[in-house]
Amino acid sequence: MPPVLSIQGLTTSFRVDGVWRPVVENLSFDVGPRETVAIVGESGSGKSVTALSTMRLLPAANSRVEGRILLQGRDLLALPEAEMRQVRGNDVAMIFQEPMTSLNPVLTVGFQVAEALVYHRGMNQAAAEAEALRLFERVRIPAARSRFHEYPHRFSGGMRQRVMIAMALACKPKLLIADEPTTALDVTIQAQILELVKMLQEEEGMSVLFITHDMGVVAEIADRTVVMYKGLAVEEGPTAEVFRAPRAPYTRALLSAVPELGSMAGRARPMRFPVVDIVTGGSDQPVEVPDTVAAAERPLLEVSNLVTRFDIRGGILSRVTGRVHAVESVSFSLHAGETLALVGESGCGKSTTGRSILRLVPPSAGRIMFEGKDIASLGRTGLRAMRRRMQMIFQDPFASLNPRRTVGAALAEPITVHGLAGKAEARERVAELLRKVGLSPDMASRYPHEFSGGQRQRLCIARALALEPRLIVADEAVSALDVSIKAQVLNLMLDLQAELGLAYLFISHDIAVVERVSHRIAVMYMGEVVEIGPRAAIFEAPQHPYTKRLMAAVPVPDPARRAMRRGLSNDEIRSPVRAPDFVPPVRTYREVAPGHVVQVAGEEWDRA
Known part of the structure; x- marks a missing residue:
């Protein structure tokens, strides 16, 4: 049968500075x-x-389009x-x-x-x-x-x-x-x-x-x-x-560069992604990251019953008409050198949890202990000093960088603002930071738009490292990146963790990436942690229905599964908006294995 669409010798060019530059060249397929x-x-x-x-x-x-685009024999x-x-x-x-x-x-x-x-x-x-x-x-x-x-x-x-x-x-x-x-x-x-x-x-x-x-x-x-x-x-x-x-x-x-779900079975520690040369196809062998978790020490971060809600106001008097229950009674701990991944769908409270820990949004209740100090009790000066030790990498690196400032100035700013070095020494530290994240020191004079997406994310990592923190909250730090760039940035983060003993709170909805880089995993749904435990326990023996649903939805790079039918679900993510007088139900948890804790599923999961 003749093809429905036949593209023959397609070349598409754009005029830039008076010169036609091809972006698609001699492409043909049916x-x-x-x-x-x-x-x-x-x-x-x-x-x-x-x-x-x-x-x-x-x-x-x-723009200029050349060649032939035939739709059922008609040249469009x-x-x-x-x-x-x-x-x-x-x-x-x-x-x-x-x-x-x-x-x-x-x-x-x-x-x-x-x-x-x-x-x-x-x-x-x-x-x-x-x-x-x-x-x-x-x-x-x-x-x-x-x-x-x-x-x-x-x-x-x-x-x-x-x-x-x-x-x-x-x-x-x-x-x-x-x-x-x-x-x-x-x-x-x-x-x-x-x-x-x-x-x-x-x-x-x-x-x-x-x-x-x-x-x-x-x-x-x-x-x-x-x-x-x-x-x-x-x-x-x-x-x-x-x-x-x-x-x-x-x-x-x-x-x-595509992480495959289940590929970490039998491995105790996170593992670097293999790096393949695009020209030759040669690949290095992925290696396990050295163990840097200081398990004997007191946890670096302890979160107990964290609650964050946002008021919804309406009417002439701007009364509270409802509340967004973004984070509800979340508890976990994180050791130095460890990666705890927060996973779940959009709106489950992952990012709000990370921002609440840094007090970028004010928590409504609960306790956050960092290096043994209660963050909620800190005043403005104390919080500013504490934030030297806790940094955040945001999802969109371009929005995180000032387009009017060179990257050198952006990296030097936190160093000089916190009084850690003078201008001359700050320039030296900027050069060292750029080298540490795999960039050249002479790039300090460039502006953010002169870098690729992967390079901009490396710059954000360099800026997070500028104050020598012990904890980094990585909020969807690689979700906007292409697959090979994502692998490079994740390898960099793993190398820096091994070298500096960093603790990562790794926020992501990419389950396959999480399996590769994390020590422990917390699964969030509707603002609550429904399951938390070691990576192997979560992936090899998931207990909560929502965790199982997340695992089953991950696309697997295996064409043999293409004929499989998952069954079409029409479920939407439920709204976290509640009435002002809503009282959350008391949740119960059970420990199914050492460190592996699961929320006892309620009626909403029996119906799911």
Whole structure:
């Protein structure tokens, strides 16, 4: 059968300073009927530009698309814009990475889907709304009728992505282009969206072009895979073959950098990621990180019954109408040289826990002891001195750095503000910090925009180390990074821990990464720790239903599992907003093994 989409010799260039610079070069591949083809590669490889070129959504003023893009034999590049507008939505539909920016915040989700039906299929408003409601039910939006007239901000990320899929399916396209549709989602929501796409593809008989940088997702969904690097297709073939015997060094580098769930079985300590040379494909052997945990000493950090709530005010008198129970009675300890990972979905309270420990947000109750001192009792001067010993690495490195200051000035500032060194000595310490995180001292004169994402995160790590802390709270510190850059940054963090005896509170929703770098794990749900224990105990014998659900949702980079069906769940993460007079239930815990403690599951888990 002829392909649904045939891309032949595609070259896309952008005009920069009057010069045309190609970002995709001579790319060719086909997507057959009912077939799923994945384009995989890191940021800047040309994946999304390929999708935008196919849809002809690039600005004509400074972009140039050459070659042929054939949709069922019709060359899309030769069509006038009026005809191309009919192709978009009718024959080819696209789902973008961030659904919130794709939906109009001032229009209801039902109206927006119905609008596409009125425009493309000529329906009247009543028929369009009836069809839109049917589509909502097709993509398994719970209580579709009651939610039809709600606005996008009332939906979770996963449900907003379902709305986008409903809109994409509105006109029964022959080809669905999905551009990183699960990257911004939690692992359980990602599993739901992947299962939904596979199910709808079977029902509708459409072809899918799936763009991602996650090799686990590729293994779960793709029949064939195209690997891109710097605008070029370096490898193409059946997904099983690409995974079993990758030919290109870059493909081997991508696969080796993907942590596989269960790979740490039998290992007592965290393990470095293998580093693969992109040019030669050669790889070093991953080694266990030396044990630096000072178990005999008193814990460096002790958190007891931590509670953090945020008031919701409304009305003329701005009375408290509700509270967000972000963190509820959380307790744990952390030793020097140890990594404790906090895992869970967005909104479970992980980041608020980290910020509460540093008193970046004020805790409502509980006790935080650091180096034997109660942080809550410290005044402004004492807290400032204490923060020299506790630092934080944030998720977005670009937002963490002042764009108007050189990185040298940003690194020197905490050293001089705390009076640890004069300007001359501070410059020397900045050079040493840059070397420590694998950067060159002469980079101190550059600005943040002159660095890559991975380099900016290294700069944030250097700034966190500037005051020689004992504890670092790493809040999703690598979630925004490409897979190979993520491996490099995590290796750096593990090396620094071994060298300096740092304690990490590692906040993440990436379960496979957590397994590789942590000594102990605390699983959070709805502001509460539902299970905590040594890494091996949590991964090899999870006890709580939520922990098991998280583990089962992790995509595994094994194409043999592609035919597996997980079953589609329509569950949304419950809201942590409660009435002002709400009293949280008293939770009970049991120790199932030394150090492995589990919350006794209540009625909500019996129903789950």
